[in-house]
Amino acid sequence: MGIAERKEKQKQEVRKLILDASMKLFVEEGFEKVSIRKIADLIEYSPTTVYLYFKDKNDILFELHEMGFRKLAEYNATLWEIRNPLLRLQKMGENYIRFGLENPQFYDLMFIQQAPMKALDNMIECQWKSGDEALNKLKDCLAECMEKNLIMKGDINAVAMTIWGMVHGLVSLAIRDRFEKLVSRDQIMPMMQQSLNWMMNVLEAAAEKQ
Amino acid sequence: MGIAERKEKQKQEVRKLILDASMKLFVEEGFEKVSIRKIADLIEYSPTTVYLYFKDKNDILFELHEMGFRKLAEYNATLWEIRNPLLRLQKMGENYIRFGLENPQFYDLMFIQQAPMKALDNMIECQWKSGDEALNKLKDCLAECMEKNLIMKGDINAVAMTIWGMVHGLVSLAIRDRFEKLVSRDQIMPMMQQSLNWMMNVLEAAAEKQ
DNA sequence: AAATATAATTAACACTGTTAACTTGCAAAA
DNA sequence: TTTTGCAAGTTAACAGTGTTAATTATATTT
Numbered sequence: 001m002g003i004a005e006r007k008e009k010q011k012q013e014v015r016k017l018i019l020d021a022s023m024k025l026f027v028e029e030g031f032e033k034v035s036i037r038k039i040a041d042l043i044e045y046s047p048t049t050v051y052l053y054f055k056d057k058n059d060i061l062f063e064l065h066e067m068g069f070r071k072l073a074e075y076n077a078t079l080w081e082i083r084n085p086l087l088r089l090q091k092m093g094e095n096y097i098r099f100g101l102e103n104p105q106f107y108d109l110m111f112i113q114q115a116p117m118k119a120l121d122n123m124i125e126c127q128w129k130s131g132d133e134a135l136n137k138l139k140d141c142l143a144e145c146m147e148k149n150l151i152m153k154g155d156i157n158a159v160a161m162t163i164w165g166m167v168h169g170l171v172s173l174a175i176r177d178r179f180e181k182l183v184s185r186d187q188i189m190p191m192m193q194q195s196l197n198w199m200m201n202v203l204e205a206a207a208e209k210q
Numbered sequence: 211m212g213i214a215e216r217k218e219k220q221k222q223e224v225r226k227l228i229l230d231a232s233m234k235l236f237v238e239e240g241f242e243k244v245s246i247r248k249i250a251d252l253i254e255y256s257p258t259t260v261y262l263y264f265k266d267k268n269d270i271l272f273e274l275h276e277m278g279f280r281k282l283a284e285y286n287a288t289l290w291e292i293r294n295p296l297l298r299l300q301k302m303g304e305n306y307i308r309f310g311l312e313n314p315q316f317y318d319l320m321f322i323q324q325a326p327m328k329a330l331d332n333m334i335e336c337q338w339k340s341g342d343e344a345l346n347k348l349k350d351c352l353a354e355c356m357e358k359n360l361i362m363k364g365d366i367n368a369v370a371m372t373i374w375g376m377v378h379g380l381v382s383l384a385i386r387d388r389f390e391k392l393v394s395r396d397q398i399m400p401m402m403q404q405s406l407n408w409m410m411n412v413l414e415a416a417a418e419k420q
Numbered sequence: 421a422a423a424t425a426t427a428a429t430t431a432a433c434a435c436t437g438t439t440a441a442c443t444t445g446c447a448a449a450a
Numbered sequence: 451t452t453t454t455g456c457a458a459g460t461t462a463a464c465a466g467t468g469t470t471a472a473t474t475a476t477a478t479t480t
Contacts, residue, residue, distance in 0.1 A: 007426090011427095017266045029395075033212060035467065035468080035470085036467085036468065037467075039214030045429090046428065046466090047425080047469090048428075048430085051468095052385075052426095052427070056468080056469080057468065057469095061319070075392045088215070111388060112382070112386060113386070114387060118222050131388060131391060131392060132287060135392060143475085152411060152412050153402055154404070154408040154411075157393060158401050158404035158408055160405075161380065161402070161405045162409050165375075165378075165383060165405065166372065166376040167375075167379070168379040168382070168383060169374065169375030169376055169378040169382070172322070172379070172380075173371075173374070173375060173378060176321070176322055176324055176327070177324060177327040179371070181327060181336075181337065181338035182341060185315055191367055191371060193372045194364070194368035195368045195369070195372045196223055196372075198362070198364040198369055201416070202362050202412060203416075204416075204420065205362060205415070205436070206411055206412040206413075206414075206415035206416040209416070209418055209419040210415065221458095224458095245435085245436065245437080246438085247435085247436080247437090255459075255460095256459065256460050258436090258438085259459055259460080261439085262459075266437080267438095381422065
Protein backbone atom coordinates (compact mmCIF):
# COMPACT_ATOMS: atom_id res chain seq x y z
CA MET A 1 0.00 0.00 0.00
CA GLY A 2 2.85 2.38 -0.86
CA ILE A 3 0.83 4.53 -3.21
CA ALA A 4 -2.00 5.17 -0.76
CA GLU A 5 0.60 6.31 1.73
CA ARG A 6 2.22 8.62 -0.79
CA LYS A 7 -1.17 10.05 -1.70
CA GLU A 8 -1.93 10.71 1.92
CA LYS A 9 1.44 12.38 2.28
CA GLN A 10 0.79 14.59 -0.75
CA LYS A 11 -2.57 15.55 0.65
CA GLN A 12 -0.96 16.57 3.89
CA GLU A 13 1.62 18.58 1.97
CA VAL A 14 -1.01 20.65 0.17
CA ARG A 15 -2.79 21.11 3.46
CA LYS A 16 0.40 22.41 5.00
CA LEU A 17 0.92 24.65 1.95
CA ILE A 18 -2.47 26.25 2.57
CA LEU A 19 -1.80 26.72 6.27
CA ASP A 20 1.65 28.20 5.66
CA ALA A 21 0.22 30.67 3.17
CA SER A 22 -2.60 31.58 5.55
CA MET A 23 -0.07 32.08 8.32
CA LYS A 24 2.10 34.29 6.14
CA LEU A 25 -0.85 36.49 5.17
CA PHE A 26 -2.06 36.48 8.75
CA VAL A 27 1.12 37.69 10.43
CA GLU A 28 1.98 40.13 7.63
CA GLU A 29 -1.39 41.70 6.94
CA GLY A 30 -3.53 40.76 9.92
CA PHE A 31 -6.66 38.74 10.41
CA GLU A 32 -9.16 40.59 8.26
CA LYS A 33 -6.84 40.59 5.25
CA VAL A 34 -6.74 36.81 5.04
CA SER A 35 -9.01 35.69 2.20
CA ILE A 36 -9.45 32.39 0.41
CA ARG A 37 -8.52 34.01 -2.90
CA LYS A 38 -5.30 35.49 -1.53
CA ILE A 39 -4.31 32.16 -0.02
CA ALA A 40 -4.99 30.46 -3.36
CA ASP A 41 -2.98 33.10 -5.24
CA LEU A 42 -0.03 32.60 -2.95
CA ILE A 43 0.14 28.83 -3.39
CA GLU A 44 -0.83 29.11 -7.07
CA TYR A 45 -3.96 27.02 -6.87
CA SER A 46 -7.50 28.00 -7.70
CA PRO A 47 -9.62 29.34 -4.79
CA THR A 48 -11.92 26.32 -4.78
CA THR A 49 -9.05 23.93 -4.17
CA VAL A 50 -8.84 25.28 -0.64
CA TYR A 51 -12.29 23.79 -0.02
CA LEU A 52 -10.96 20.31 -0.79
CA TYR A 53 -8.73 20.56 2.27
CA PHE A 54 -10.77 22.70 4.65
CA LYS A 55 -14.50 22.84 5.30
CA ASP A 56 -14.56 26.63 5.26
CA LYS A 57 -12.62 29.72 6.27
CA ASN A 58 -13.43 29.25 9.95
CA ASP A 59 -11.74 25.87 9.74
CA ILE A 60 -8.49 27.51 8.59
CA LEU A 61 -8.74 30.21 11.24
CA PHE A 62 -9.19 27.50 13.85
CA GLU A 63 -5.84 25.99 12.88
CA LEU A 64 -4.17 29.40 13.10
CA HIS A 65 -5.75 29.87 16.52
CA GLU A 66 -4.16 26.58 17.60
CA MET A 67 -0.77 27.86 16.49
CA GLY A 68 -1.38 30.87 18.68
CA PHE A 69 -1.84 28.64 21.70
CA ARG A 70 1.43 26.89 20.96
CA LYS A 71 3.10 30.29 20.80
CA LEU A 72 1.58 31.27 24.15
CA ALA A 73 2.89 28.04 25.67
CA GLU A 74 6.38 29.04 24.55
CA TYR A 75 6.06 32.25 26.55
CA ASN A 76 5.38 30.16 29.63
CA ALA A 77 8.08 27.56 28.96
CA THR A 78 10.23 28.44 31.98
CA LEU A 79 7.29 29.24 34.23
CA TRP A 80 6.93 25.85 35.90
CA GLU A 81 10.30 26.11 37.57
CA ILE A 82 8.97 28.83 39.86
CA ARG A 83 8.17 27.27 43.22
CA ASN A 84 6.15 30.06 44.83
CA PRO A 85 2.68 29.74 43.27
CA LEU A 86 1.81 33.38 43.88
CA LEU A 87 4.96 34.55 42.12
CA ARG A 88 4.19 32.03 39.38
CA LEU A 89 0.71 33.54 39.08
CA GLN A 90 2.17 37.01 38.72
CA LYS A 91 4.63 35.91 36.02
CA MET A 92 1.82 34.07 34.27
CA GLY A 93 -0.15 37.30 34.15
CA GLU A 94 2.84 39.25 32.91
CA ASN A 95 3.50 36.69 30.18
CA TYR A 96 -0.14 36.68 29.15
CA ILE A 97 -0.17 40.45 28.79
CA ARG A 98 3.15 40.50 26.98
CA PHE A 99 1.96 37.79 24.59
CA GLY A 100 -1.22 39.71 23.83
CA LEU A 101 0.51 42.99 23.12
CA GLU A 102 3.31 41.42 21.08
CA ASN A 103 0.96 39.19 19.07
CA PRO A 104 -2.30 41.11 18.78
CA GLN A 105 -3.43 39.20 15.68
CA PHE A 106 -3.01 35.84 17.38
CA TYR A 107 -4.62 37.12 20.55
CA ASP A 108 -7.55 38.34 18.50
CA LEU A 109 -8.12 34.91 17.02
CA MET A 110 -7.63 33.06 20.29
CA PHE A 111 -9.83 35.11 22.57
CA ILE A 112 -11.87 37.67 20.65
CA GLN A 113 -12.97 36.44 17.23
CA GLN A 114 -15.93 34.10 17.01
CA ALA A 115 -14.67 32.27 13.91
CA PRO A 116 -12.57 29.60 15.66
CA MET A 117 -15.41 28.80 18.05
CA LYS A 118 -17.77 28.40 15.11
CA ALA A 119 -15.35 25.91 13.57
CA LEU A 120 -15.37 24.06 16.89
CA ASP A 121 -19.15 23.66 16.69
CA ASN A 122 -18.80 21.60 13.51
CA MET A 123 -16.19 19.24 14.92
CA ILE A 124 -16.56 15.78 16.47
CA GLU A 125 -14.61 16.76 19.57
CA CYS A 126 -16.37 20.06 20.08
CA GLN A 127 -14.66 20.87 23.37
CA TRP A 128 -12.25 23.80 23.36
CA LYS A 129 -9.15 21.72 24.12
CA SER A 130 -6.57 24.50 23.75
CA GLY A 131 -8.48 26.87 25.97
CA ASP A 132 -9.23 24.17 28.50
CA GLU A 133 -5.56 23.18 28.72
CA ALA A 134 -4.41 26.76 29.27
CA LEU A 135 -7.15 27.39 31.82
CA ASN A 136 -6.24 24.24 33.72
CA LYS A 137 -2.72 25.50 34.24
CA LEU A 138 -4.15 28.66 35.73
CA LYS A 139 -6.51 26.63 37.91
CA ASP A 140 -3.67 24.41 39.16
CA CYS A 141 -1.69 27.47 40.09
CA LEU A 142 -4.64 29.05 41.87
CA ALA A 143 -5.46 25.82 43.72
CA GLU A 144 -1.89 25.70 45.00
CA CYS A 145 -2.15 29.34 46.09
CA MET A 146 -5.35 28.59 47.99
CA GLU A 147 -3.86 25.52 49.62
CA LYS A 148 -0.97 27.56 50.96
CA ASN A 149 -3.29 30.38 51.98
CA LEU A 150 -1.66 32.80 49.55
CA ILE A 151 -4.95 33.96 48.07
CA MET A 152 -8.47 34.02 49.42
CA LYS A 153 -10.37 30.75 49.07
CA GLY A 154 -13.31 30.48 46.71
CA ASP A 155 -14.84 28.36 43.94
CA ILE A 156 -11.88 27.47 41.74
CA ASN A 157 -13.79 28.02 38.49
CA ALA A 158 -15.11 31.41 39.55
CA VAL A 159 -11.70 32.55 40.78
CA ALA A 160 -10.00 31.37 37.58
CA MET A 161 -12.54 33.31 35.52
CA THR A 162 -11.91 36.39 37.64
CA ILE A 163 -8.15 36.31 37.16
CA TRP A 164 -8.35 35.38 33.49
CA GLY A 165 -11.06 37.99 33.02
CA MET A 166 -8.86 40.69 34.49
CA VAL A 167 -5.85 40.12 32.27
CA HIS A 168 -8.01 39.46 29.23
CA GLY A 169 -9.86 42.66 29.95
CA LEU A 170 -6.66 44.68 30.00
CA VAL A 171 -5.23 43.11 26.84
CA SER A 172 -8.42 43.19 24.80
CA LEU A 173 -9.23 46.80 25.69
CA ALA A 174 -5.66 47.71 24.78
CA ILE A 175 -5.54 45.97 21.39
CA ARG A 176 -8.97 47.28 20.46
CA ASP A 177 -7.78 50.85 21.02
CA ARG A 178 -9.91 51.67 24.06
CA PHE A 179 -7.01 52.83 26.20
CA GLU A 180 -5.20 55.06 23.75
CA LYS A 181 -8.30 57.24 23.44
CA LEU A 182 -8.25 57.76 27.20
CA VAL A 183 -4.60 58.00 28.22
CA SER A 184 -1.51 58.84 26.18
CA ARG A 185 -0.06 55.96 24.20
CA ASP A 186 3.28 55.69 25.99
CA GLN A 187 1.50 55.47 29.33
CA ILE A 188 -0.50 52.37 28.46
CA MET A 189 2.18 49.73 29.08
CA PRO A 190 3.40 51.12 32.44
CA MET A 191 -0.19 51.58 33.51
CA MET A 192 -1.03 47.97 32.73
CA GLN A 193 2.00 46.90 34.74
CA GLN A 194 0.81 49.05 37.64
CA SER A 195 -2.63 47.59 37.24
CA LEU A 196 -1.29 44.06 37.59
CA ASN A 197 0.88 45.04 40.57
CA TRP A 198 -2.03 46.60 42.40
CA MET A 199 -4.06 43.48 41.79
CA MET A 200 -1.31 41.25 43.16
CA ASN A 201 -1.00 43.45 46.23
CA VAL A 202 -4.73 43.25 46.82
CA LEU A 203 -4.72 39.47 46.44
CA GLU A 204 -1.84 39.13 48.87
CA ALA A 205 -3.30 41.49 51.46
CA ALA A 206 -6.69 39.78 51.33
CA ALA A 207 -5.06 36.39 51.91
CA GLU A 208 -3.11 37.61 54.93
CA LYS A 209 -6.24 39.04 56.46
CA GLN A 210 -8.10 35.78 56.13
CA MET B 211 -34.05 82.60 5.89
CA GLY B 212 -37.04 80.26 6.30
CA ILE B 213 -36.21 78.05 3.36
CA ALA B 214 -32.63 77.38 4.45
CA GLU B 215 -33.98 76.32 7.81
CA ARG B 216 -36.51 74.00 6.25
CA LYS B 217 -33.77 72.47 4.10
CA GLU B 218 -31.60 71.89 7.13
CA LYS B 219 -34.53 70.28 8.89
CA GLN B 220 -35.17 67.96 5.94
CA LYS B 221 -31.52 67.00 5.89
CA GLN B 222 -31.67 66.08 9.55
CA GLU B 223 -34.80 64.05 8.90
CA VAL B 224 -33.12 61.88 6.26
CA ARG B 225 -30.16 61.51 8.59
CA LYS B 226 -32.46 60.26 11.30
CA LEU B 227 -34.14 57.94 8.80
CA ILE B 228 -30.79 56.33 8.06
CA LEU B 229 -29.92 55.96 11.72
CA ASP B 230 -33.32 54.49 12.59
CA ALA B 231 -33.01 51.95 9.80
CA SER B 232 -29.46 51.07 10.87
CA MET B 233 -30.67 50.66 14.43
CA LYS B 234 -33.53 48.40 13.36
CA LEU B 235 -31.20 46.16 11.36
CA PHE B 236 -28.65 46.25 14.15
CA VAL B 237 -30.88 45.10 16.99
CA GLU B 238 -32.78 42.61 14.86
CA GLU B 239 -29.96 41.00 12.91
CA GLY B 240 -26.81 41.99 14.73
CA PHE B 241 -23.74 44.00 13.90
CA GLU B 242 -22.31 42.06 10.97
CA LYS B 243 -25.64 42.00 9.15
CA VAL B 244 -25.86 45.78 8.89
CA SER B 245 -24.92 46.82 5.36
CA ILE B 246 -25.24 50.05 3.45
CA ARG B 247 -27.41 48.37 0.85
CA LYS B 248 -29.80 46.93 3.43
CA ILE B 249 -30.11 50.33 5.11
CA ALA B 250 -30.84 51.92 1.73
CA ASP B 251 -33.41 49.26 0.88
CA LEU B 252 -35.20 49.85 4.15
CA ILE B 253 -35.55 53.61 3.70
CA GLU B 254 -36.14 53.24 -0.07
CA TYR B 255 -33.18 55.32 -1.19
CA SER B 256 -30.26 54.29 -3.35
CA PRO B 257 -27.17 53.01 -1.47
CA THR B 258 -25.07 55.99 -2.47
CA THR B 259 -27.46 58.42 -0.82
CA VAL B 260 -26.24 57.16 2.55
CA TYR B 261 -22.83 58.61 1.70
CA LEU B 262 -24.36 62.08 1.41
CA TYR B 263 -25.18 61.95 5.11
CA PHE B 264 -22.36 59.85 6.56
CA LYS B 265 -18.69 59.70 5.66
CA ASP B 266 -18.64 55.90 5.71
CA LYS B 267 -20.00 52.85 7.50
CA ASN B 268 -17.77 53.43 10.52
CA ASP B 269 -19.43 56.80 10.92
CA ILE B 270 -22.85 55.16 11.21
CA LEU B 271 -21.55 52.53 13.61
CA PHE B 272 -20.11 55.29 15.75
CA GLU B 273 -23.58 56.81 16.16
CA LEU B 274 -25.01 53.40 17.12
CA HIS B 275 -22.18 53.00 19.64
CA GLU B 276 -23.23 56.33 21.17
CA MET B 277 -26.78 55.05 21.54
CA GLY B 278 -25.31 52.08 23.38
CA PHE B 279 -23.71 54.38 25.92
CA ARG B 280 -27.00 56.12 26.50
CA LYS B 281 -28.59 52.73 27.10
CA LEU B 282 -25.86 51.82 29.59
CA ALA B 283 -26.45 55.09 31.42
CA GLU B 284 -30.11 54.07 31.82
CA TYR B 285 -29.02 50.90 33.60
CA ASN B 286 -27.15 53.06 36.10
CA ALA B 287 -29.90 55.66 36.52
CA THR B 288 -30.68 54.86 40.16
CA LEU B 289 -27.07 54.08 41.05
CA TRP B 290 -26.09 57.49 42.36
CA GLU B 291 -28.51 57.31 45.24
CA ILE B 292 -26.38 54.63 46.89
CA ARG B 293 -24.31 56.27 49.59
CA ASN B 294 -21.81 53.50 50.36
CA PRO B 295 -19.25 53.77 47.53
CA LEU B 296 -18.19 50.13 47.82
CA LEU B 297 -21.76 48.94 47.49
CA ARG B 298 -22.15 51.39 44.62
CA LEU B 299 -19.09 49.86 42.98
CA GLN B 300 -20.56 46.39 43.32
CA LYS B 301 -23.89 47.45 41.81
CA MET B 302 -22.03 49.24 39.04
CA GLY B 303 -20.25 45.99 38.22
CA GLU B 304 -23.48 44.03 38.32
CA ASN B 305 -25.19 46.54 36.03
CA TYR B 306 -22.26 46.50 33.63
CA ILE B 307 -22.35 42.72 33.37
CA ARG B 308 -26.13 42.66 33.02
CA PHE B 309 -26.00 45.31 30.31
CA GLY B 310 -23.37 43.36 28.39
CA LEU B 311 -25.23 40.07 28.51
CA GLU B 312 -28.61 41.60 27.73
CA ASN B 313 -27.29 43.77 24.88
CA PRO B 314 -24.40 41.84 23.36
CA GLN B 315 -24.62 43.68 20.02
CA PHE B 316 -24.33 47.07 21.68
CA TYR B 317 -21.59 45.85 23.97
CA ASP B 318 -19.70 44.56 20.95
CA LEU B 319 -19.79 47.94 19.28
CA MET B 320 -18.94 49.88 22.43
CA PHE B 321 -16.00 47.86 23.69
CA ILE B 322 -14.88 45.26 21.18
CA GLN B 323 -15.25 46.41 17.57
CA GLN B 324 -12.63 48.74 16.14
CA ALA B 325 -15.03 50.49 13.75
CA PRO B 326 -16.28 53.22 16.12
CA MET B 327 -12.72 54.07 17.17
CA LYS B 328 -11.73 54.38 13.51
CA ALA B 329 -14.57 56.83 13.00
CA LEU B 330 -13.24 58.76 15.98
CA ASP B 331 -9.86 59.14 14.29
CA ASN B 332 -11.46 61.13 11.47
CA MET B 333 -13.29 63.54 13.73
CA ILE B 334 -12.35 67.01 14.91
CA GLU B 335 -12.91 66.13 18.54
CA CYS B 336 -11.05 62.83 18.41
CA GLN B 337 -11.32 62.11 22.13
CA TRP B 338 -13.51 59.21 23.16
CA LYS B 339 -16.05 61.32 25.03
CA SER B 340 -18.56 58.56 25.80
CA GLY B 341 -15.92 56.23 27.14
CA ASP B 342 -14.25 58.98 29.09
CA GLU B 343 -17.52 59.98 30.73
CA ALA B 344 -18.33 56.42 31.76
CA LEU B 345 -14.81 55.82 33.03
CA ASN B 346 -14.88 59.03 35.07
CA LYS B 347 -17.91 57.79 36.98
CA LEU B 348 -16.00 54.65 37.85
CA LYS B 349 -12.97 56.72 38.86
CA ASP B 350 -15.07 58.98 41.09
CA CYS B 351 -16.51 55.96 42.82
CA LEU B 352 -13.08 54.41 43.30
CA ALA B 353 -11.61 57.67 44.60
CA GLU B 354 -14.37 57.82 47.19
CA CYS B 355 -13.68 54.21 48.17
CA MET B 356 -10.00 54.99 48.60
CA GLU B 357 -10.74 58.09 50.61
CA LYS B 358 -12.83 56.11 53.05
CA ASN B 359 -10.28 53.27 53.11
CA LEU B 360 -12.74 50.82 51.62
CA ILE B 361 -10.30 49.63 48.98
CA MET B 362 -6.54 49.57 48.81
CA LYS B 363 -4.95 52.84 47.64
CA GLY B 364 -3.21 53.04 44.30
CA ASP B 365 -2.91 55.08 41.11
CA ILE B 366 -6.50 55.95 40.26
CA ASN B 367 -6.05 55.30 36.53
CA ALA B 368 -4.41 51.95 37.06
CA VAL B 369 -7.05 50.85 39.56
CA ALA B 370 -9.88 51.96 37.29
CA MET B 371 -8.37 49.97 34.43
CA THR B 372 -8.08 46.94 36.70
CA ILE B 373 -11.72 47.02 37.75
CA TRP B 374 -13.00 47.86 34.28
CA GLY B 375 -10.69 45.23 32.84
CA MET B 376 -12.11 42.59 35.13
CA VAL B 377 -15.76 43.12 34.29
CA HIS B 378 -15.01 43.69 30.62
CA GLY B 379 -12.98 40.50 30.62
CA LEU B 380 -15.89 38.50 31.99
CA VAL B 381 -18.47 40.00 29.63
CA SER B 382 -16.36 39.86 26.48
CA LEU B 383 -15.25 36.26 27.07
CA ALA B 384 -18.88 35.35 27.69
CA ILE B 385 -20.35 37.00 24.60
CA ARG B 386 -17.57 35.66 22.40
CA ASP B 387 -18.41 32.10 23.47
CA ARG B 388 -15.25 31.35 25.43
CA PHE B 389 -17.05 30.26 28.58
CA GLU B 390 -19.67 27.97 27.11
CA LYS B 391 -16.94 25.79 25.65
CA LEU B 392 -15.47 25.35 29.13
CA VAL B 393 -18.42 25.17 31.52
CA SER B 394 -22.05 24.27 30.90
CA ARG B 395 -24.19 27.09 29.60
CA ASP B 396 -26.53 27.43 32.56
CA GLN B 397 -23.59 27.73 34.90
CA ILE B 398 -22.12 30.80 33.23
CA MET B 399 -24.33 33.45 34.80
CA PRO B 400 -24.10 32.16 38.40
CA MET B 401 -20.37 31.71 37.96
CA MET B 402 -19.96 35.30 36.82
CA GLN B 403 -21.94 36.43 39.86
CA GLN B 404 -19.68 34.33 42.08
CA SER B 405 -16.69 35.77 40.32
CA LEU B 406 -17.79 39.32 41.10
CA ASN B 407 -18.60 38.41 44.70
CA TRP B 408 -15.18 36.87 45.27
CA MET B 409 -13.58 39.97 43.82
CA MET B 410 -15.57 42.26 46.12
CA ASN B 411 -14.62 40.13 49.12
CA VAL B 412 -10.97 40.33 48.15
CA LEU B 413 -11.15 44.10 47.72
CA GLU B 414 -12.83 44.50 51.09
CA ALA B 415 -10.44 42.21 52.95
CA ALA B 416 -7.39 43.88 51.43
CA ALA B 417 -8.66 47.29 52.51
CA GLU B 418 -9.23 46.17 56.08
CA LYS B 419 -5.74 44.73 56.28
CA GLN B 420 -4.19 48.00 55.13
C1' DA C 421 -6.29 0.32 -23.70
C1' DA C 422 -10.60 1.35 -21.36
C1' DA C 423 -12.98 2.38 -17.14
C1' DT C 424 -12.96 4.48 -12.86
C1' DA C 425 -11.79 7.46 -9.08
C1' DT C 426 -9.86 11.67 -7.52
C1' DA C 427 -7.80 16.21 -7.88
C1' DA C 428 -8.36 20.71 -9.64
C1' DT C 429 -10.57 24.05 -12.34
C1' DT C 430 -14.05 27.38 -14.47
C1' DA C 431 -18.09 29.88 -13.97
C1' DA C 432 -21.36 31.61 -11.32
C1' DC C 433 -24.22 33.38 -7.23
C1' DA C 434 -25.09 36.63 -3.97
C1' DC C 435 -23.14 39.56 -1.41
C1' DT C 436 -19.84 43.69 0.54
C1' DG C 437 -18.04 49.08 0.80
C1' DT C 438 -17.15 52.80 -1.98
C1' DT C 439 -16.36 56.21 -5.99
C1' DA C 440 -17.12 58.80 -10.45
C1' DA C 441 -20.23 60.45 -13.51
C1' DC C 442 -24.70 61.60 -14.62
C1' DT C 443 -29.65 63.25 -14.09
C1' DT C 444 -33.34 65.54 -11.85
C1' DG C 445 -35.77 69.27 -9.34
C1' DC C 446 -35.81 73.53 -7.20
C1' DA C 447 -34.24 78.28 -5.64
C1' DA C 448 -31.99 82.48 -7.06
C1' DA C 449 -30.29 85.75 -10.44
C1' DA C 450 -30.77 87.95 -15.03
C1' DT D 451 -40.37 84.89 -17.05
C1' DT D 452 -36.56 82.72 -18.45
C1' DT D 453 -32.09 81.15 -17.55
C1' DT D 454 -28.50 79.76 -14.59
C1' DG D 455 -26.45 77.20 -10.89
C1' DC D 456 -26.50 74.31 -7.15
C1' DA D 457 -27.63 70.44 -4.41
C1' DA D 458 -30.01 65.88 -3.93
C1' DG D 459 -30.29 61.56 -5.66
C1' DT D 460 -29.38 58.12 -9.05
C1' DT D 461 -26.99 54.63 -12.15
C1' DA D 462 -23.09 52.06 -13.22
C1' DA D 463 -19.03 50.38 -12.06
C1' DC D 464 -14.76 48.78 -9.42
C1' DA D 465 -12.63 45.59 -6.69
C1' DG D 466 -13.34 42.77 -3.57
C1' DT D 467 -15.63 38.69 -0.33
C1' DG D 468 -17.15 33.35 0.84
C1' DT D 469 -19.03 29.54 -1.27
C1' DT D 470 -21.26 25.98 -4.54
C1' DA D 471 -22.37 23.22 -8.86
C1' DA D 472 -20.73 21.56 -12.89
C1' DT D 473 -16.91 20.48 -15.66
C1' DT D 474 -12.24 19.17 -17.05
C1' DA D 475 -7.79 17.06 -16.39
C1' DT D 476 -4.96 13.63 -14.23
C1' DA D 477 -3.69 9.45 -12.30
C1' DT D 478 -4.89 4.74 -10.80
C1' DT D 479 -7.11 0.38 -11.39
C1' DT D 480 -9.28 -3.15 -14.10
